[in-house]
Amino acid sequence: MMKLSELLARYWSLATVILLPVIEFLTEGLLRPLGYFEVARAVLSVVCIALLVHSWFMQRKYAESKWQLAFFTLLLTLVALGPAWLGLNVMRAHFYPLNWTTDEILLYTNICDLQDRVIQLAEVLGIAVALWVIVDRVRWLIKRIRAIG
Secondary structure, eight states: OOOHHHHHHHHHHHHHHHHHHHHHHHTHHHHTTTTOHHHHHHHHHHHHHHHHHHHHHHHHHHOSSHHHHHHHHHHHHHHHHHHHHHHHHHHHHHTOOSSOOHHHHHHHHHHHHHHHHHHHHHHHHHHHHHHHHHHHHHHHHHHHHHHHO
């Protein structure tokens, strides 16, 4: 069993990344009338990605094997796609074409297409992580059954 200090050292940044969007969602009504909503979302996106990079370095230090590190990398990449999509959404809102020139339309549609690609990548990574967890649990179960019998 891990000590609380080891647990906090290893997972505080990941827990913060999970809690920050919840806090942002709860305070949305306070920030939107002040005009700081998009700025707060942009800062949130950057902070979350920075915390995920920190979390990856912490997992790298504690990983017992290269496969465990690969799993944590996939998992953290999946989580990082949320803040990346949020940052692109802020850019999309900022670059919304008001007078619809060709360049503005092209930039806006490229950002929308990039957001679609982020969603598709998240779906693929989600499936990969789910399959990895299933295979890992099946392997663990087989080892337990062999140890009993």
